[in-house]
Amino acid sequence: MSDPKILTVIQTRTGSSRFPMKTLKLLGGKPLFVRLAERVKRAKLTGHVLIATTFMPEDDIIDSICMANSISCFRGHPTDLLDRHYQAGIDYGAEAVVKIPSDCPLIDVSLIDEVIGFYLHNYGKYHYVSNLHPATHPDGNDVEIMSMESLERAWRCAQRDLEREHTTPYIWENPDVFRIANVFYSGGNLSKSHRWCLDYPEDYLFIKAVYNELSPSNPFFGIEDILALLQRKPELQKINEKYRGVNWYRHHLHELKTITAEDTLCPV
Numbered sequence: 001m002s003d004p005k006i007l008t009v010i011q012t013r014t015g016s017s018r019f020p021m022k023t024l025k026l027l028g029g030k031p032l033f034v035r036l037a038e039r040v041k042r043a044k045l046t047g048h049v050l051i052a053t054t055f056m057p058e059d060d061i062i063d064s065i066c067m068a069n070s071i072s073c074f075r076g077h078p079t080d081l082l083d084r085h086y087q088a089g090i091d092y093g094a095e096a097v098v099k100i101p102s103d104c105p106l107i108d109v110s111l112i113d114e115v116i117g118f119y120l121h122n123y124g125k126y127h128y129v130s131n132l133h134p135a136t137h138p139d140g141n142d143v144e145i146m147s148m149e150s151l152e153r154a155w156r157c158a159q160r161d162l163e164r165e166h167t168t169p170y171i172w173e174n175p176d177v178f179r180i181a182n183v184f185y186s187g188g189n190l191s192k193s194h195r196w197c198l199d200y201p202e203d204y205l206f207i208k209a210v211y212n213e214l215s216p217s218n219p220f221f222g223i224e225d226i227l228a229l230l231q232r233k234p235e236l237q238k239i240n241e242k243y244r245g246v247n248w249y250r251h252h253l254h255e256l257k258t259i260t261a262e263d264t265l266c267p268v
Contacts, residue, residue: 006047
């Protein structure tokens with residue numbers, strides 16, 4: 001059987017309650033989401049890569065930047081991310097959809113291929129594969145891949161706001177319905193001790209510092225390169241340390257079946 005037609009979706013918008021316009025902040029002279037798209041395109045198994053933004057006028061700039069950088073752009077619902085991913089998959093004729101959030105500009109290219117490769121190697125065995133349930137990689141390396149059929153089922157059945165806003169909870173909250181697998185980090189669990197994602201201004205300062213240190217010699221540096229840098233310069237990790245282990249789960253613990261208080265922290 002030939003491999004499925006894969007669409008990789010990077011969800012991006014200018015609006016953010018915690019850090020407005022964060023994806024337009026610059027890394028090496030280009031917007032963060034463009035640097036992220038460059039990394040994702042560097043992976044071998046991502047298929048067609050596109051930015052999925054909203055149809056709101058304030059996101060016209062995302063569309064324009066995509067055009068200027070030869071990146072495909074799809075526009076959809078501003079808050080229903082499940083619908084945005086599903087409609088992008090329909091538009092492209094995808095058989096499997098990869099979800100990568102725009103707050104992961106330092107994502108490891110080899111990890112993207114590892115997660116997708118696991119799905120392809122076991123094609124037909126799993127509906128959904130990620131490295132998030134449970135998460136063990138440094139925060140900011142989120143990769144999820146799902147069959148188009150399971151994405152459509154979630155799109156049809158998901159009712160709760162959190163299921164629509166975060167795209168995949170309906171799938172991973174129902175392991176009795178969907179066959180689910182997880183890719184673990186071989187070096188242990190660094191998901192709470194290492195925060196490389198972008199939600200707050202301090203996160204941007206950390207990401208920019210790491211990028212400026214490593215990109216001159218290797219613009220597509222990975223997890224092990226960052227860990228080695230932090231061994232040499234541990235002061236960098238202090239930049240955003242008060243947000244380590246913080247994620248969106250903390251707002252929905254009373255609604256989620258597969259997440260506990262141990263899976264999230266509140267800001268210090």
